[in-house]
Amino acid sequence: TIYLDHNATTAPAPEAVAAMLHALEVAWANPSSTHEPGQQARRLLADARDRVASFLGCQPAELVFTSGATEANHSAVLGALHAARGTRRERLVLSAVEHPGLLALAARLEGEGVPVTRLPVHADGRLDLDAARAAITPDVALVSVMGANNETGVLMPTAELAELAHAAGTRLHVDATQLAGKAALDFAASGADLMSLSAHKLHGPKGIGALVVRKGFALPPLLCGRQERKRRGGTENLPGIAGFAAACDRAAATRADDVARMAALRALLETGLAALPGVQIYGARAPRIANTSCLRFGMLDAELVLGRLERAGVVASSGAACSAGGTLPSHVLLAMGEPAEHARAALRFSLGRDSSEAELRHTVAVVHELIGPLLEPAAQAA
Ligand code: PLP
Numbered sequence: 001t002i003y004l005d006h007n008a009t010t011a012p013a014p015e016a017v018a019a020m021l022h023a024l025e026v027a028w029a030n031p032s033s034t035h036e037p038g039q040q041a042r043r044l045l046a047d048a049r050d051r052v053a054s055f056l057g058c059q060p061a062e063l064v065f066t067s068g069a070t071e072a073n074h075s076a077v078l079g080a081l082h083a084a085r086g087t088r089r090e091r092l093v094l095s096a097v098e099h100p101g102l103l104a105l106a107a108r109l110e111g112e113g114v115p116v117t118r119l120p121v122h123a124d125g126r127l128d129l130d131a132a133r134a135a136i137t138p139d140v141a142l143v144s145v146m147g148a149n150n151e152t153g154v155l156m157p158t159a160e161l162a163e164l165a166h167a168a169g170t171r172l173h174v175d176a177t178q179l180a181g182k183a184a185l186d187f188a189a190s191g192a193d194l195m196s197l198s199a200h201k202l203h204g205p206k207g208i209g210a211l212v213v214r215k216g217f218a219l220p221p222l223l224c225g226r227q228e229r230k231r232r233g234g235t236e237n238l239p240g241i242a243g244f245a246a247a248c249d250r251a252a253a254t255r256a257d258d259v260a261r262m263a264a265l266r267a268l269l270e271t272g273l274a275a276l277p278g279v280q281i282y283g284a285r286a287p288r289i290a291n292t293s294c295l296r297f298g299m300l301d302a303e304l305v306l307g308r309l310e311r312a313g314v315v316a317s318s319g320a321a322c323s324a325g326g327t328l329p330s331h332v333l334l335a336m337g338e339p340a341e342h343a344r345a346a347l348r349f350s351l352g353r354d355s356s357e358a359e360l361r362h363t364v365a366v367v368h369e370l371i372g373p374l375l376e377p378a379a380q381a382a
Contacts, residue, residue, distance in 0.1 A: 001314075002315070003352070004314065004349040004350060004363065005350055006201075006351060007151075007178060007348065008317055009206065010181075011203060012243065013203040013247050015250050016204050016246040018246070019243050019246035023041075023238045023241075027040050027238060029041045031235075031236055032235070045241060049065075051245040055185065055248035055251065056195070056197065056210070057188050057189065058212045062214060064211045064212070065210055065236060066208075066209050067208065068209035069197060070101045071211075072196035073099065073102045073196050074101075074105055074222055076194040078105075079220045081109070083218070083220055084141035089138070089141040089169075090114065090115060091140045092106060092116045093140050093142070093143045093144070094145065095156065096118040096120055096331070097121055097152075097331070097335050098175065099175060121335050124283050124285055124286040124336070126154060126156075126287075127157055127161075132160075136161075136164040136165055138169055138170070141170065141171075142171055143164070143173070144173040144174075145158060145173075146174070147177075148288070149283075149332060150178050151319040151346075152294040153288040153294065153350075154287070155183075155286070158174050158192060159191055163191065165193075172194070176197055177196060177198045177201055178292075181203070182258075183289055187212050192212075193214045194219070195210075195211070196209065196210070197209050197212075199240065199244035202248065202251055205239070205247075208237050208240030208244050209244075210244075219231065260290075262290040262353065265356075265357060265360045266349075268361070269293055270295075272364030272367075273295065275368075276371070276375055277375050278297060278298030278299075278375050279295060279297055282338075292351075293348070293351075294346055295349075297345065297367075297371050297374075298345070298375050299341060299342070300371065300375070301344060302319075309366060309367070312366045313366075316347055316348060316350070317347065317348050318347045319347075329341075330343045
């Protein structure tokens with residue numbers, strides 16, 4: 001199988017699997033126990049924290065391990081709103097193209113009376129900074145925007161948002177899940193106050209991630225308990241944490257080369273596919289992470305295209321979510337102003353650091369052979 005769905009998840013790196021096995025088989029004691037096996041687990045936890053922090057450019061004390069980015073996002077939003085209780089800061093500002101879990105949380109909070117502002121994006125997926133300027137005012141408790149969009153790969157202007165947030169006396173949370181391994185991460189320099197990560201997008205294990213909390217920000221916990229300096233209760237997922245740290249080490253060692261290679265391979269893919277009639281590539285001229293290509297083949301339904309490709313051994317994904325009522329078009333493309341029938345046609349190829357030139361050449365050939373004949377030159381008009 002040619003796997004081109006790395007934004008959904010990545011295969012665990014051998015180093016991560018080895019570190020997890022070690023934690024499961026050897027350092028399995030509870031890091032809170034005061035006996036020697038517990039202390040051994042505690043040392044492993046501290047060592048992993050140092051390595052993940054070094055990868056993220058934060059201080060080890062700023063790093064809170066969570067069950068993934070979804071929990072980190074919930075923790076950031078609910079914690080920031082909680083911290084602002086009793087002040088005039090009660091509004092949540094986020095982009096219209098956030099991860100569905102975060103948008104669902106915002107909708108629930110809105111139903112409970114929290115004012116929510118969803119920032120629009122331009123047709124190419126870039127955030128509308130004028131709208132951000134207008135929305136980020138002193139009544140805002142938190143601004144929450146992703147570093148890069150998972151469907152289009154388009155980068156968000158987080159440095160500018162940090163300035164706007166701080167000028168309004170509020171804070172910025174960046175969901176950096178799709179940046180890890182595909183862009184340099186430097187929490188200290190980023191201006192963000194909170195940052196979410198998930199290990200499995202970075203060749204680490206699933207069910208582990210992090211929330212980075214800037215020093216001095218006393219964020220109320222989502223899960224109460226005494227672990228993680230009372231910032232996240234629950235016995236630490238040490239195998240996950242050890243795997244996360246190993247994945248970070250591995251990514252740090254090769255990231256620059258990986259990104260350059262992925263960028264070249266994506267160019268090969270997009271040039272090859274754009275030779276077909278009616279192909280539209282989303283965000284092509286916006287700044288994007290190097291591995292992601294979101295496009296549509298005329299008006300062909302994404303599920304039809306994906307089914308044909310999978311039978312030929314190529315797997316990718318669509319932005320659309322399946323629901324009881326049928327396939328819902330991607331909220332990201334709708335926010336970019338695309339009509340529903342275009343949004344339903346959009347699919348995503350996301351490359352990984354192990355993707356090869358042979359795989360991408362084969363993918364282009366398969367698409368030309370299996371999808372090309374379905375594309376009428378008239379589809380260009382679509
Ligand atoms: N945020 C973004 C931008 C994502 O792409 C994902 C991945 O699905 C998540 C959050 C959620 O990550 P997890 O499922 O590991 O909690």
